[in-house]
Amino acid sequence: MRNLITIDKIEHTPEYEAYLRQLPQELLLKIVENAFAEIFVNDKDGRVVYVNPSSMRYHGLQPEELVGKASGEIKRGIWEPHSFAEVMEKKCPIVTENMYYITHKSLMSVNIPVFDADGEIELVISTAMDYVTRTDLSYRTSEKSIVSSDSDFSDEVIGSGEAFKACLKKLEKAVNVDLNVLILGESGTGKSFLAETLHRHSLRRNKPFFAINCAAIPENLLESELFGYVPGAFTGADPKGRTGLIKNADGGTLFLDEIGELSLPLQAKILDVLENKRYIPVGGNAFQHVDVRITAATNQNLIELIKQKKFRSDLYWRLNIIKVTIPPLRERKEDIILLANYFLKKNNQKYGTSKLFDKKMMYLISDYDWPGNIRQLKNAIERLVVYSEHMILEEELFWEYLREEGEVPAGPAQKKTYNLEEIKRDLVNEVYTKYKSSRKLAEVIGVSQSTANRLIQKYIRGEDAPDD
Ligand SMILES: Nc1ncnc2c1ncn2[C@@H]1O[C@H](COP(=O)(O)OP(=O)(O)OP(=O)(O)O)[C@@H](O)[C@H]1O
Incomplete structure (x- = not known):
């Protein structure tokens, strides 16, 4: 999509002109290098003379990889359209909707010619900016990310689909209250990652976080790992005894991964920790007291395990106060x-x-x-x-x-072969069938509302629609 626009040349007062001319280069560099919007400058021959670091967010290339190159040398397929030739021909500012393929963004780009004293184009300055999200603001790893005013996870947890956002919303509810959380989901969906993220945002964030995979350790060892043992508890044990993870996590969070693998006797001991904040170490005879939040995860069907009498229903209900099911990718x-x-x-x-x-x-x-x-x-x-x-x-x-x-x-x-038409059709069909909304389609595939409407016209209704 292209639009011509007019931008009036701003006439400054002589005083202000003089002020501008004495601004040090260092200051001007600081301004353009730190601007949030993309600044991309071509000379009259189409050679790239300046790119600010922000533009990396959109096309994924370092400024060093672009400066000095001619527009044509820059690989097609990174972004489109290339509007330089059109600005040179029409000699006026042009607004384009650019698709940045690497970062999957669609942004309005404003391309403005700058004229020399003879009225010839000297430079073409392109700027673009997207909606600001906190994730975008973390693009400079060397600097601290912007501090958000609320306690949501979106800075560090990647995912924007509705189902996943609903999971995060539930988890965020557990940030300021000390409720137990059960995280369900297939292997690799991010259960451990979310449990740790929750801890880092929780009231217990200054206390330890420990994680243990209950499926990875044999039962006899698991009990002493979790609850520790007293001196002389069993042959081969450390004569000084040993503190278990439950005690080490005192004040903080213990994450029990694969909790479905826990034996019934260990389930009973965990339940006691949850209900009475106490446990007896292996070989001991006195209760120890502890204040630990338990977050648990599994990819098994716990209700099914309860039916098979392999999982205690009282522990399930105790853990299940906030239940989050992470959808598979x-x-x-x-x-x-x-x-x-x-x-x-x-x-x-x-x-x-x-x-x-x-x-x-x-x-x-x-x-x-x-x-x-x-x-x-x-x-x-x-x-x-x-x-x-x-x-x-x-x-x-x-x-x-x-x-x-x-x-x-x-x-x-x-090999399955693909062409761009198929890709677009499939994507539009999939997203529109799911959401039935052009606004949602625009949001999910990262295009403007008008482009989304054209895509629906073309791929859903089978009507003629102008190409972008
Ligand atoms: N939303 C996310 N954003 C960024 N990285 C993620 C996200 N979710 C998971 N990861 C990364 O994916 C990997 C797998 O996540 P994780 O180990 O938490 O999965 P899991 O569900 O606990 O797996 P398992 O059930 O096999 O233990 C980790 O390296 C984690 O850092």
């Missing part, structure tokens, strides 16, 4: 791209690279079901970054990954 497709971009950024920082996804790779990633959920996605992105020899991550590496995971038969002939 395949049911919150809208979060896959967000998370993939987040992990790409983290790995670029870790390995000092500037790798990028192109449109097709983004589609492949969001189309896949990720049975291992966020853990699998995180590992796959790291692997792509490490294995890729090019700046744009190669599609073949993703297919190779899927083949190794046994997800697609070997051989290039088996």
